Amino acid sequence: xxVDKFTxxxxxxxxxxxxxxxxxxxxxxxxxxxxxNNIEEINEKYxxxxxxxxxxxxxxxxxxxxxxxYVFVRYMGPKFAIAFSGAEIxxxxxxxxxxxxxxxxxxxxxxTNKEKSLEISPITNFVLGTYYKGTGLEEVTKKLExxxxxxxxxxxxxxxx
Numbered sequence: 001x002x003v004d005k006f007t008x009x010x011x012x013x014x015x016x017x018x019x020x021x022x023x024x025x026x027x028x029x030x031x032x033x034x035x036x037n038n039i040e041e042i043n044e045k046y047x048x049x050x051x052x053x054x055x056x057x058x059x060x061x062x063x064x065x066x067x068x069x070y071v072f073v074r075y076m077g078p079k080f081a082i083a084f085s086g087a088e089i090x091x092x093x094x095x096x097x098x099x100x101x102x103x104x105x106x107x108x109x110x111x112t113n114k115e116k117s118l119e120i121s122p123i124t125n126f127v128l129g130t131y132y133k134g135t136g137l138e139e140v141t142k143k144l145e146x147x148x149x150x151x152x153x154x155x156x157x158x159x160x161x
Contacts, residue, residue: 019071022083029133058124065099
């Protein structure tokens with residue numbers, strides 16, 4: 001597995017390897033995947049540096065709020081995955097709701113010209129699923145990823161599938 005050079009997070013391969021050992025200490029876990037929906041727009045309008053800053057700030061916001069028993073990875077591009085080891089979906093919803101609010105409250109100052117600046121914020125879409133020890137973790141993450149890939153870019157919710 002690789003470590004993402006911008007966020008310091010492990011890649012998806014970590015989740016399927018060493019991370020799975022942590023998750024498999026429990027019979028049932030919640031897998032959460034989320035995407036920064038407006039990252040392409042941020043990159044196009046304000047440049048890749050602002051997009052990278054957005055991704056780093058999102059990663060740091062999540063990193064500082066989750067337990068060490070949870071596995072947090074940069075899944076791919078603007079997608080992240082969190083394995084809530086041993087947690088039920090119902091137990092994770094309140095935490096995820098607060099985390100989503102914290103992420104979307106991030107303000108990134110962008111200089112539009114010499115006199116003007118504005119603040120932009122990430123817009124996220126979350127999806128959760130249940131993983132049972134002994135089943136395919138990849139199957140769960142593929143379903144979550146497929147959901148995010150096929151959802152409308154304006155969707156900014158927390159869904160359970």
